[in-house]
Amino acid sequence: MVEISHNISLLSVCDATPTSFGSFEEFLVSLSSKIKQEGWTHIIVFRDRPIENVEKSLLNLDTKIKIVKPSKLGIINFVRFYKIIKEVQPNYVHFHFYPIYSIMNYLSFLLDVKIIYTDHMGSRKPNSIVKKIMRKPYYFTCSKFFSPGIEKIICVSEFVKSKYSKEYGINPKKMCVIYNGINTARFQKKINTKGIREKYNLKEKFIVTCVGIRFDKGPHCLVKAASLILQRVPNVQFVLVGDGKFKNYLEKLIDDHKVKDHIIMTGTLTDVTDIYSISSCVVVPSICEEAFCFIVAEAMAMEVPVIAFDSGAIKEVIHNKFQVVPKDHTVLADRVVEILTEEDTSDKKEMRAHIIENFPLEKCVNEHILLYKKLLNSK
Known part of the structure; x- marks a missing residue:
């Protein structure tokens, strides 16, 4: 296996604005801490500036923060992130909460980056027969146009993996399951209530x-x-x-x-x-x-x-x-x-x-780091 260089950087692109220090924000902080230990660099993109305690926690770990509010036009997002990737030159671009099938995936062909996705959101069943009928052919068509360029899709449960395979037409080989994790030290019952x-x-x-x-x-x-x-x-x-x-x-x-x-x-x-x-x-x-x-x-x-x-x-x-x-x-x-x-x-x-x-947070973060290392070694 190839020796992992310390000059590794991860660009985490989050279609979110932290308004509380929830479990997802805690994941980003813990991931940043682990990345710093590895000697890597972490850059995070948010929609808007996060709340103060989230921002300070990340900055104290030498994580860089950028603010980009996504446009409804995919081509505008493509240009914006092309410029950011050219600037920071990450090894990986990890999209959180972004649609998996989009023009963004073609960034991997123009720039030397590995594109990863995690969709943390649930889903709703189609509320009409027409939508139900059209859903599968729509996503299978999208899979032909936009799945090239995706290195890996992280599924936060087996349910998500099954959904993507059956409804989105995603190749199971592109997917892996890494369950979300929580800080079990913080979530402990308080005695004096x-x-x-x-x-x-x-x-x-x-x-x-x-x-x-x-x-x-x-x-x-x-x-x-x-x-x-x-x-x-x-x-x-x-x-x-x-x-x-x-x-x-x-x-x-x-x-x-x-x-x-x-x-x-x-x-x-x-x-x-x-x-x-x-x-x-x-x-x-x-x-x-x-x-x-x-x-x-x-x-x-x-x-x-x-x-x-x-x-x-x-x-x-x-x-x-x-x-x-x-x-x-x-x-x-x-x-x-x-x-x-x-x-x-x-x-x-x-x-x-x-x-x-x-579901401890440490396990979730460690599995992400192992995946990043594995992808860097893959051809």
């Missing part, structure tokens, strides 16, 4: 949490389930974490279901570990198909039971498959009541052990 309860004015015995105020994350399903849960377990408060346009719809739905006195909306939080620490269970009612689901891994690492819809890769991440339920708010309500009223807590330690073994 009295101050946290006082901070959010949470007085009821049971706390049921849902993270993500977006339609695809399904918080409306929990709101619909709330009244059914309260009929059987009255001393419950529901915490909805996040913000966004969907909040207005949720507030009306909360009023319609007459559960306003039992629901608290926290807005966007820079750190969700406090909320996880006081949660009796975390509900993940995703109506999209989750590519991985950090929320499931984070909550279980903090020994909090998770109840999730049968969505995408969640079955690969969750410890107890019994906690996966059909996408139905009445079934969700039944399962939440079971969790809140059961006395056996022996499963909680096993949940954390499951995450530490299978």
Whole structure:
């Protein structure tokens, strides 16, 4: 095998703007730390300037940050990134959250770079027969035009790999699975939670949490389930974490279901570990198909039971498959009541052990570095 030179650089292109120090941002920081240890250079492109603690963490590791807001026109993006690649001369360009089939892949023929993709996003099933019929031929056509130039596609779950092979027409040889990882040292249950309860004015015995105020994350399903849960377990408060346009719809739905006195909306939080620490269970009612689901891994690492819809890769991440339920708010309500009223807590330690073994951040970062080295040695 060829000796790896220390003059290696990685350009990570992220169609994202860090507004909190979440698990993806922590991955970028940990990857930057590992790259620095290897003597390599890391350059990261964001849509907009990240929040201060993310920016400082990266800059302290000698990571360079560039800001490029993608255009809707592929040719403009092509020119912009051509200039950046010419300037920084990376060995790899790793696209995160970008469409896999695009004109960008032809950069590898003009410049001496290896192009890698990771699509962290879930997917929705076609909502019409026409879209369902056209989807497969559309992607198979795109695969003929745009797959040349792609060195490797990192799939964050076996579900994603299967989806790409069946629906996108991607050659399985171009794909590999590297599961996302979380910082298990940060996601540990906090013992003293009295101050946290006082901070959010949470007085009821049971706390049921849902993270993500977006339609695809399904918080409306929990709101619909709330009244059914309260009929059987009255001393419950529901915490909805996040913000966004969907909040207005949720507030009306909360009023319609007459559960306003039992629901608290926290807005966007820079750190969700406090909320996880006081949660009796975390509900993940995703109506999209989750590519991985950090929320499931984070909550279980903090020994909090998770109840999730049968969505995408969640079955690969969750410890107890019994906690996966059909996408139905009445079934969700039944399962939440079971969790809140059961006395056996022996499963909680096993949940954390499951995450530490299978989804630690260190494992995820190390597998990325090994892949980069392997690709550099390949012809």
